[in-house]
Amino acid sequence: MSNKITSEGVKEQAGFLFADSGRWIGSHWLQILIAIGIAIGIYLILAAVKGWGSRLHDHGGERGGWRTLLGRTIAKTGNFFMIMVAAKLVSGYADAPPMVETTITFLFTIAAVFQAAVWARELILGFIEHRTEADDAHGDALGSAMGIIRLFVSFAVFAIALVVVLGNLGVNVTGLVAGLGVGGIAIGLAAQGIFADLIAALSIIFDKPFRKGDSVHYDGTSGSIERIGLKSTRIRSFDGDQRTISNRNLLDKEISNNTRRDHRRQNFPVGVIYQTPPDVCARIPDMLKEIVEEHEASFVRAGFTGFGASSLDFEVIFDNAGPDYAEFYAKRTAIGIGILQRFNDEGIEIAYPTQMTFTANAAGEAIDPYPADRGGDADQATATTIRGS
Structure with a gap:
């Protein structure tokens, strides 16, 4: 038997539909009136639910919480869907003939599938917007991204809805699904670099x-x-x-x-000369702590770190709250100058690289380069201390 649709077949089916509908109305007019009344009541209830969803959305604004998202989704309920729901619910009560029942079922299926697609689209877009709420920092990128996302989501959900409707109507959609899949793969391979950057941009935004x-x-x-x-x-x-x-x-x-730093940390190394007395060295960590606290920085630790080539090495570590680099820079400068001032006041000499040369005789013994008579052998050299930065 051929399922090919022809104009003659359509006219014949339409004739059967009108004929069955006429006989049905004539014999069941009372049940039909009652069914229409019930259907109107069902439609009004659905319309009230839709109005409640609109108020819920308006109360929460464009970027509210999940209640607002629910209201936004409900508010997208279409009038045709509500009519077909009412008709589907009362068609059995009125004992509709098979042709009328089939027509109602056909229209209800189309309305329900596409209404589900609309709801799914609103839920997905609402969730994405909720994830990016109060995010004005991305500016044009967010607006462009949302435009592309709306396009992709709308195409996806309505393509699925179309396939579902055609499948329910008995159409073989295997070739259509395969074609969409192959086409999607081809487009993805051709523009994989662009899509990779686009997905990365969405990752940055979300x-x-x-x-x-x-x-x-x-x-x-x-x-x-x-x-x-x-x-x-x-x-x-x-x-x-x-x-x-x-x-x-x-x-x-x-x-x-x-x-997004919660603080900035500075490690300040300080070296003093080896001639510094041990008791003075013992007081240096407390001096450094006092200097840091005087400048309202957060003291972490201070202490002796080792014996350097030309110095006794200390360090002080402090934090400055917040990410402001200019404030941190100024405070670091003030603390450095404060250390220099305090060491000068205490008579502590800050070390710098030093090299000392000793004079020896031919036997390798150290000798005084400046004997009392200022004389000496020609092979003796002068001991010098060279200091430089």
């Missing part, structure tokens, strides 16, 4: 490792995020030049976001 204006460092590059695009990110380096890197390559690197 995961938020950094935002526009953040100060970041990766590899040997430091700078401020100037623009996050769908293909690349532009960074204004501290030297003034603009650097561009693809989003995919950027996310493959370890990125330090200096803007």
Whole structure:
């Protein structure tokens, strides 16, 4: 038996439908009136639920919580779907003939599948917008990304809805599904680089490792995020030049976001000369702590670290709260000058690289280069102390 649709077949089926409908209305008019009344009641209930969803969405605004997302989804319920739900629920009560029942079922299936697609689209887009709520830092990138996401999500859900409807109508959709799959693979392979950067851009927008204006460092590059695009990110380096890197390559690197620091730490090494008395050396850690606290920095530790080539080495470690580098820079300068001032007041000499030369005779014995008579052998040399930075 052929299932080919022809104009004659359509006319014949339409004739049967009108004929059956006429006989049905004539013999079941009372049940039909009651069914229509019930259907109107069902439609009004569904319309009230839709209105409640609209109010819930309006109350929460465009970027509210999950209640707002639910209200937004319900508010997208279509009138045709509500009519077909009401008709489907009362068609059995009115004892509709098979042709009318089949028509109602056919229309209800189309309405239900596409309404489900609309709901799914709103839920997905609402979830994505909820993940990016209050995120104005990405500017144009977020708007462009949301436009592409809406396009992809709409195409996907309505393509699935179309396949489901055709499948319920008895159409063989195997070839259609295979064609969509092959076409998707071909497009993906042809534009895999673009899609990789696009997905990376979406990852930046949703995961938020950094935002526009953040100060970041990766590899040997430091700078401020100037623009996050769908293909690349532009960074204004501290030297003034603009650097561009693809989003995919950027996310493959370890990125330090200096803007999100909760503090900045400084390790200050200080060396004093070997002639410094031990009791004075013992007081140096407390001196360093006092200097740091005088400048309202957070003291971490201070102490002796080792015997250097030309100095007794100490260090002081302190933190400055917050990410502000200018404030940290000024405080570090003030603490350094404070250490110098305190050491000068205490008579502590800061060491610098020193080299000493000794004079010896032919036997290798050390001799005084400046004997009392200022004389000496010609093979004797003068001992000198050379100091330099």
